[in-house]
Amino acid sequence: MLKYDKAAKEAHVSGLTGSTVSDVNSVALAMPLAVLLWSTLQSRQRTFTPYKPVAIFVDFLINCCATLFATTIYSSSTWLFNFLLILPAVFIATTSQPVTARSSKPPVKELSKSKPPSRLPIKPFITHYRGSMLVITCVAILAVDFRIFPRRFAKVENWGTSLMDMGVGSFVFSSGVVSARSLLKNEAGVRLPFAERLVRSTRHSLPLLVLGVLRLLSVKGLDYAEHVTEYGVHWNFFFTLGLLPPFVAVFQSLFDFLPSYALLSLILATLYEIALDRTDLGKFILTAPRTDLLSQNREGLFSFIGYLAIFLAGQSLGMSVLPRQASVESKSSWRILLRRTILGKLVLATTFWTVLFYWTVSYAYGLGLRLSVSRRLANLPYVLWVSSFNSGQITLCYAIERIFFPQIYKASSETEEAQRARDATSPVLSAFNRNGLAVFLLANLLTGLVNLTLPTLQMGTVASMAMLLAYIAALSAVALTLDRMNVSIKL
Template sequence: MANATSASYKQLKEAFVSNLSGGTVSEIAQVCAVAPVVALLWSVLQARQSFFKPYTPLAFVVDFLLNVGALLLSVTLYSGAPVLLGALLAAAAAFVYVLPPGRRRKPKLPPAAQTKTSTGSTAGSLGVLSTKPFLTNYRGNMMALTCICILAVDFRLFPRRFAKVETWGTSLMDMGVGSFVFSAGVVASRPVLKERADGSRGTPLATRLLRSIRHSLPLLALGIIRLLSVKGLDYAEHVSEYGVHWNFFFTLGFLPPFVALFQSALRFIPSYAGLAILLGVLYQVVLESTELKAFILAGPRTDLLSMNREGIFSFWGYLAIFLAGQDTGMLVLPRSLNPSSTATPGNQRRRLLFTMAAWSLVWVALYFFCTDYAWGAGLTVSRRIANLPYMLWVVAFNTLLLTSFCLVDTLLFPAFYSARDTRAEKEAYDTATSRVLRAYNRNGLAVFLLANLLTGLVNMTVPTLDVGPMPTVGILVGYMAVVTVAAVGLDVYNISIKL
């Protein structure tokens, strides 16, 4: 009897996340717009009142409530009114801004040491690459929201329109998956930029493949562990999401070798953006001109390929998203868009902002012409097959989000862009970034793995479908508190876990 009850509850949970049609693009944008508004409030508190410096226990609690709690509210209690939540946060930011500024104490910095860095410059001088505050805030927010959603989706308080759609349509979690890949692509451009800065002709293909495979092995191992855990524990699963055996860790694990292969195409196509668009268009042409789309959506599951067809073929769409992320990284990671320019720091940061805004409009226009029925191709977004509209939606959305974080950064923390040595820049960076978001960004994949383990633990011990609204919020707050404390603890002890 107990086994029958367990089986029926598993079927209920699988049905709870199946056959969903999603929500509107505008509502997803409204929910995610809460993140840059939170960044605005946090930045005003820091820039005007130095609230998070020194970083006291009270500062940590407020940091957590803003950068995690507000996101949690946006997908639960305020899911029907994200604009109201954003307006309340914006009003709080305006109120703090008009208050008299607090006293600021400038710490005395020791002389810059003249030791060599990895790029060959002295420790006191600035290299060609930098980690800009807005990029850390963007990646940290994306990771925090991802951790929230992977558990929240199992509770009834989380709207079904935010959960992954079955085949056609858009949802918050569909955007989250693509954003994870896009964000990984952004930081993956760093080795390429370092090679160019060093004047290298490029790493040989065999060496690139070997390095990428070493990076892939831990991810593929995690994919196998997740597969064995799900099957061994009889955990509820949504087969049409990636297939019978495939999971997201396999998608992440196979990306590096294919990116290494595609880098050779840059000899013929001068930008990662062009490569991403070409790959997305070719994949869409194959979907429309062959039986591939019908096979992915409705084919029988008779062998290993057909049983995992969603994960295997959607990989090409995720690869295009990753390459587009790399193109964005080539824009935001260099210290200056034009190193030989004599433009002032103020002009440099405004040029970056305007360039990012221009690229955002380009991606939005491409998405519009791909999906609009009157003026464009009239295609529909599908995360299940990761088609061209999905790729363009993810890239347009993330470039817009990055631009909004960059705007906050540019307005409230110009000191970062005026730093003359690495120590001053590091101090300006720490001042302009949330400790919580820095921690999520620093060990993102390890934090994501911990969140997956805790999600499994909660689902094995709590009948999530029977939990009311307020207990749901309590469980999610406790879960995110554990994840956040673990992330910040790793950061405090200067531990970086590379997977």
């Protein structure tokens, strides 16, 4: 059996400085462009209806392999790869007409029983966004251990931006977006007392905290490589995810006094940034010796504040875009279109977070705060960067949906609308989205298995790509199987 080189693994992911925001954007653009290509094929040629083996392979190739290729073999030619994705989509869209889906109308007896469309319809663009984020997260956590994955994409040590830094924040942001659905469902009902909401959220946290403990024990027991400055000696990402629900319950109570999750997020991140800059907190997190439990896990404990702000920012966006869009006349003023349409709300949110981000990191003409992004601290610029990036990604996914599937929300019944939504949604991305946390857990287990059994740092390009393709194919197969069996694993 090959000797596991823990020191080499740790050195491979330590002391990195990342890349630029534009570099991260150019790589991540492959995800919405893959959705664009999928949507073009489905709307113009019905490639994925019915969903037979060839359709499954093409779906996997577009929405999983494209992400893998963008972060590995095409990492030095990101714009060329983006061009290769957009070129066939533009060609197909301009040379063929949309194919009308065959509507399977219910029998006459059932027409009277058909429910009207829900006020919280299924949104394919949200599924595409979140599914894509889960795919790139799963790809990166294993690919980072291979030479073929550029060092500029791996997590930075202290200050800077990278693809994996964005991936961690995006996982939390996307969780905030989908969590808004439960809040919106309860709006019309009786609001639960704070104590009961806190108890329910704590119950939801327990499985994640248990996973955190199991990961801690397995990492220490197997003497597995770990980057201590990422979260600390004992902390891990599952602890961060597990503590979010009870703290979010507290901020839902504050919503009565300040009815905007975006402002709550901004206030929390700003107060945290003031503490980092005006006290010794920032110095403590970055340089203090690890002498006790607090100092040993300071990164995970204090960065949780930033991740909570990111979750609230995602929740704010979800509250705006998940409900059915109100009827708006096409001749309405641009102010009304911005305030009342989903596209307008997304553009406003993206602009809001982007302007704030560049204000905090720049100092042109004496304006701006000239702060640096730090995923390790999860400071204010990091919160704003994650919020800006994810709002932009969702905006692109929504624009693609509006162009290629404009009839989704014009159905006369809930059943018909659900069918239209299914026709407009990639089954692979839907499967990742449905059991996202379970697939993420499996990805962590497979990553550990691969690293303990293979010399990933010594593997060449062909062997590395073969391993990564087999890995993402296995995750896709599990996700699709669970979806076909109608299984939803709630952790």
